[in-house]
Amino acid sequence: MSTQQFDSTAQYIATDALKLAVNAARILEKPLLVKGEPGTGKTLLAEQIAQSLDLKLITWHIKSTTKAQQGLYEYDAVSRLRDSQLGDDRVYDIHNYIKPGKLWEAFSQDQRCVLLIDEIDKADIEFPNDLLHELDKMSFYVYETGETITAKQRPIVIISSNNEKELPDAFLRRCFFHYIEFPDQQTMRQIIDVHFPKISQKLVDDALKIFFKLRDIPNLKKPPSTSELIDWLRLLMADDLPENILQQSGENSIPPLYGALIKNEQDIQLLERLAFLARR
The missing domain is CATH 3.40.50.300 (P-loop containing nucleotide triphosphate hydrolases)
Structure with missing residues (x-):
């Protein structure tokens, strides 16, 4: 080895x-x-x-x-029967009907x-x-x-x-x-750096604050994952949003482009209720 x-x-x-x-x-x-x-x-x-x-x-x-x-092999008996009826010479070698998995x-x-x-x-x-x-x-x-x-x-x-x-x-x-434990903030920063070497650190700081706050919300059906954070950051960078957009929206409203993070309507409704209560 x-x-x-x-x-x-x-x-x-x-x-x-x-x-x-x-x-x-x-x-x-x-x-x-x-x-x-x-x-x-x-x-x-x-x-x-x-x-x-x-x-x-x-x-x-x-x-x-x-x-x-199926991971080992599959034997196609139907094709062999059909070939025998058609007089195909392939029928004499059974290996022709063995598909390795x-x-x-x-x-x-x-x-x-x-x-x-x-x-x-x-x-x-x-x-x-x-x-x-x-x-x-x-x-x-x-x-x-x-x-x-x-x-x-x-x-x-x-x-x-x-x-x-x-x-x-x-x-x-x-x-x-x-x-595989969910990455802590330090490890998550390393992961982000691998995907986006030139990303603004201010954007990373604001995004991680919102991301981990979302994951901490009780009763969230599907907390956002690492891959969804990467997708969200890619969208935020591609849309060229103002640098302070996450600071403006982080506390009392649903994050911009939330569809990359939140994947079902129950969680969206929960966030809308929480945002409404926070603004009162």
């Missing part, structure tokens, strides 16, 4: 705890399960690990309908790669258990061809979860776990 350590990159600020988690998972050769609020950079983490270590990234985006078998692709790489299993909690509860053997042994059996696919180089496996449902204990035991 390479001794190169994961570190922050030009596009990603990693805390010491996160860097330690990534490197610990590599030493243990276990999948790294990362949880955290949406928008805290879980998916981006895998991209930056690949960039930092100069490795290929293979991403498996999980949906509610995704089955574990993302795990097969990762296992087949001659060089070590990064495999991201993104938002695993979107799938049904049995999905993680169905991958226990494959992620533990780094191999699986193809029944249709009678062959065993084994990883040429053990990939670095990153698994992200938004905590929408609990994951099975047996699956958790096989992972190294890290929860």
Whole structure:
């Protein structure tokens, strides 16, 4: 295994705890399960690990309908039946109807790669258990061809979860776990500097004051995330608003371009009520 350590990159600020988690998972050769609020950079983490270590990234985006078998391979029996009826010679080689999945692709790489299993909690509860053997042994059996696919180089496996449902204990035991805490103000400033090196510090000060005040509002259904703060700052800079616009609107009204920060009507109504009460 390479001794190169994961570190922050030009596009990603990693805390010491996160860097330690990534490197610990590599030493243990276990999948790294990362949880955290949406928008805290879980998916981006895998991209930056690949960039930092100069490795290929293979991403498996999980949906509610995704089955574990699809990550291994899919056998297209319908196409084979149709080809047999048409007299196509392809039918005599079953490999023509085997479609490798993302795990097969990762296992087949001659060089070590990064495999991201993104938002695993979107799938049904049995999905993680169905991958226990494959992620533990780094191999699986193809029944249709009678062959065993084994990883040429053990990939670095990153698994992200938004905590929408609990994951099975047996699956958790096989992972190294890290929860990405929401960035504090100092870390957030570093993140902003990465995205906007020339941004006005006054704009940053005013924006962060409003942003963290929004996050502290009780009963807010969806507090704004890091990615939404970055979008908001990009809009504020693009619209070339007066430098003091945030100071004028921060205390007793909804922030300008709030649609980048607030994502549902209940939270907008809550902010409108609070702003009304503050002006009375």
